[in-house]
Amino acid sequence: MSETTVTSARAPHGGLLKRLERRLEGALFRHRAATVAVFALLTVWLGWVALGLRPDASFEKMIPTHHPAIANYLAHEDNLRGLSNVVRVVVENRKGDIFDPGFQEVLRKVNDEVFYIPGVDRAGMRSLWTPNVMWGEVTAEGFEAGPVIPDGYDGSPRALEQLRANVFRSGEVGTLVANDLRSALVLVPLMERNPETGERLDYGRFATDLEERIRARYENEAVGIRIVGFAKVIGELIDGAVPILGYFLLTLVLTAALLFWYSRCLRSTLTTLVCCLIAVVWQLGIVRLLGYGLDPYSILVPFLTFAIGISHAVQNINATANAALDGADRVEAAKRSFRSLFVAGTVALLCDAVGFATLLVIRIGVIQELAISASIGVAVIIFSKMFLLPVLMSWTGVSPAAVAHARRRRDHLPWLWQQVARCAQPRPAVVVTLAGAALLALGYWGARDLQIGDLDPGAPELRTDSRYNRDAAFLVEHYATSTDVFVVMAETPPQGCRDYQVLAGMDLLAAELERVPGVQRTVSMSDFAYRVLAGNNEGNPKWYAISRNKYALGGAFQKTPKEYIGNGCAMTPFVVYLNDHKAATLSAVMATVRDFAARHDSDKVRFTLVGGNAGIEAATNEVIRDAERTMLMLVYAIVALLLLIEFRSLRVTICIVVPLYITSVLCEAIMAWMGLGVKVATLPVIALGVGIGVDYGIYIYNRLQSCLDRGLPLAEAYLLTVATTGRAVAFTGLTLAVGVLTWIGSDIKFQADMGLLLTFMFLWNMVGALVLLPALARLLLPATRPAAATATPRHPEPHLRLADAQRS
Known part of the structure; x- marks a missing residue:
């Protein structure tokens, strides 16, 4: 009895994309030299433009300025400078207490040096050496007060005793002076913009000034300098981004090695690397033309652009090698590659772009700029991978070794891949689907503890043992x-x-x-x-x-x-x-204030939110909490719509989307297990994983459908799909994972966390597409019996069935 066949789930392409494909194919291959020349000129120009990129960080970009509480803060920003965007410079006497003439001289110099650093709100500075820090007491003569540093201070024992008395009378112990009296701090409020020029504060330059003019000059065996504040965090992030070039070169080398191992062809490997590097250059140049810079979040986008370009280019190499194996010359093989991948690749890249673009619903500057930068990266990949790569491959072709390697892959399917192909058979399909449901339930159970916001003290963007977090811990330990x-x-x-x-x-x-x-x-x-x-x-x-x-x-x-x-x-x-x-602390405070305001606001007073670094973070957490589900629903809705347009089938769409959704839930469970909250640094990961992960399903089902359209039974069709596109998809997942796994070595913790989470999502999405997608197809897609003329002969060995399937 012949096996039932799953019917094709969509009509053959004949619409706009197919007509566009035919016209572009003719134009590209008729004018190959002109195409390469245009790409070369644009690459040189955009590369020159990209050289102007500079680090770009801003306090306002990190906060949701549309949130009512943040808008309220910005309206009163001038009154709150000393309470929100503040740097604390701690000067520690490692060999005594603060009542030492040498220490006080260092503290005075630090105070004066900080005063003249551009960006400091000088009127709001506070330290023992600023005249706005006063002492006060009640005496027999009445209320007396004066500056903490006594008039005529000369460092003498008498002056130091007067200083000691003033410090205790000022009430600044625990605030400007440490509880153990061994350190004192300079409180430095910052101005986001220069009041004369209107230019933004250069946080990278400011942090460098603090290091060069304060820490490097005054820290020694006797004096310790500790610096804490948003500006210093940004400085640490910018400094930690410097080694990114090294990680990019490492990614390039590892990717080249994997690509050569997969293709066995040096010329196609080098051609692919060149095209993907061109995409990176274009992306950076266009970002610069739009007036953006590189902040610590978007600096990782070139990695994604390169990795996505490589992952899609693998399909070109695979298709070109198979065409050459069938006897096509270089030009014809390149044309077949273009023809077979244009529609599927375009839809896949559009889904990538959607995953990035949905981040725009989160109205926080750094996330929106990341979304724009990444969307630009995907757009340029469409040009470099879809147009330039096939044209270059029409000249370089693939080596005889690559053709021989493709023949070996075609003629023999290893045992592991045979087991993967069995997922399209009835009984294994049920087992795999039940396992997927169990993983989904496990993910829901693990994600129940996922929180919004930071879960660690200090700056969670940096590693626990970083200089900044050690400084922050010192402040918490020694100050009230x-x-x-x-x-x-x-x-x-x-x-x-x-x-x-x-x-x-x-x-x-x-x-x-x-x-x-x-x-x-x-x-x-x-x-x-x-x-x-x-x-x-x-x-x-x-x-x-x-x-x-x-x-x-x-x-x-x-x-x-x-x-x-x-x-x-x-x-x-x-x-x-x-x-x-921490998220729980901020939520409790916000709720208490809102409840109090609802009960006590009147015509005479209204208690409104919010200011201070913690207050701003609390408002940011609320924006992320409200936008997270909206973003996820939007990304899945748009991806599903694109899949419906491409495959004309709700069932096929379910087959492709369900593995992605399981991966998203598992990712949330892993975040909860790792102690990571959903925040500015981690929220983009989920959208990126969905947008890029859908590529696997599109390529696999596109190939599977072409086999089904020829009348092959589902098991036979998927066997052929696994032997060709499936193995390429597996390599794609591995390449993407390697591209982001190098991030885990970063000194910046949130970059390492993003690398780890994206690695998981890329690999797990690949596994879901290879294993769960065919199982769902077996259970969901309608089946008919094939006509006798199209029935495929059955053989006991999987690789023989594969050979017959290919010949059909």
Whole structure:
């Protein structure tokens, strides 16, 4: 009895893409020399343009400026500079405490040196050596105050004793001075843009200035320098990106070796590498023309462009070698390669572009620029792989060794590949499908603990033992005030912050927030009002309260530090210091503030979000949480639509998309297991994995369908597919994985994490396409009995059946 045949799931191509294919084929191969000349000229020009690329990082690019809380922050940015984008420079006395004349001289020099670094908001700087840091106390004569560094300070023992007294009276121990009195810090707020020129702050240059002018000059055996802040993180990321060129060269060498091993042809290997490098040059040049630079996130896109180009070019080498094996000359073999891959390759690359473009729904600058850069990379691959590579192959062809290797692959299918081909048979198909369902359930179970945001202290973008994270740990250990600052804004009418109801509201908010796990302490104008009112009344504890007398509150207002009073007294910062910036901590604080505002907002005061580095990160987490599912649904919806257009079958679309979805769920489970949250650095991975992974299914089913259209039974058709396209797809997955696996050596942790996750997704998507796709096809696609004339003779050996299938 003859085996049933799965019917073709779509009509033969005859539409726009097919007509475009015929016209392009004629034009390309009639004008081969002109085509190569145009590509050469464009490559030289875009390569020259790409030389102008520079590192580009910005605080505003890292945050969702459309979020209402962030928009509120930007509206009050001038009042919050000292509480959001801040660098802390810690000067440590390794051989004593801060009350040492030599140490104080170093601290003064560091303070002065930082003052003159471009980008510093000099008016907001705070340290023991800035005049805005005051001490205050209640004496028999009344309330007294003055600068911490005493007038006429000369480093003498008497002056140092006065300094010691002033430090303790200032209340800065734990804030500007370490709890153990062995270090002091300079608090350095930054300006995102130069107020005179409007130019953005060059974070790379600023971080370099800190290293060259502060750490390199003043750190020695006796003095330690530690620097913490967003600008320093960006500097570390930019420095960590420098070795990227080395990883790219390593990727190039490994890919070349794998490609030669697969093809056994040096000329086609070199031709393919040249085409893919041209794609990288074009991508970088076009990015520069659009006015973008390379930030620490998009600097990895050239890796993806190169890897994607190689993965698609493998299909060209495979098709050209098989055409040569059938007796075609170089030009005809190149034409057949172009003809067989244009439609499938175009759809596959469009799906890649969709995977990248859907990241645009996440309105965070660095993610959107990554999406644009990667989409440009895919677009140029269409030109270099679809047009230039076949033309070059029409001259170089493939070597006799490559043809002989293709013949060996065609005539003999190893045992492993025979087992893969069995997935299209009824019983194995059921087993494989059930295994896929079990993996999906396992993925859902593992992903249940996946969180939004950071899950580690310090800067999770960097490795735990990095210099920056060691500096951050020192601050947490030796200072009472955390570097994770969350700011609530009390908005009032002009001059309204002196109102009793406003200060009483701050008092109530402090009481609620200090009960939230993860909150260290809160500081606001109400705290100063308590101390000043009591101080003005001889320190009597009965007066340690907020007065309803507006004149008494006016006196408290005059002695409150400037950073806790907005311009015009219409916006008063309420500062919350947190133990960490973990996702759970930030979510709890956001929820508490919103609930409090809903109950206590009035015409006199509104408590709004958000400022501080932790507050901005909390708002960013909310944007990512809301956009994540939207992005995933969008990428799957558009990929599915493209597959429906290509294959004209909902069942085929399901066969291709289901393995991708299982991989996405498993990736989320692995992220949860690795302790990675969904954030700016990791969110793009899922979209990239879906967009690129769908290529495998498209190439495999395109080949499978061509065999089914000839009347072959599904098992026979898939046997032939595995022997040709399937092996090329397996090599493609391996090549893509190698292209990103080199990232794991990066000093930048998020790059290493992305490399590991993408490696998993590329390999697992490949396995899903080779194993689960044919199993689903067996179960879902309609079957008919083949006509006697088209029935394929049966043989006991798989490779004999393969040979007969090819001859048919």
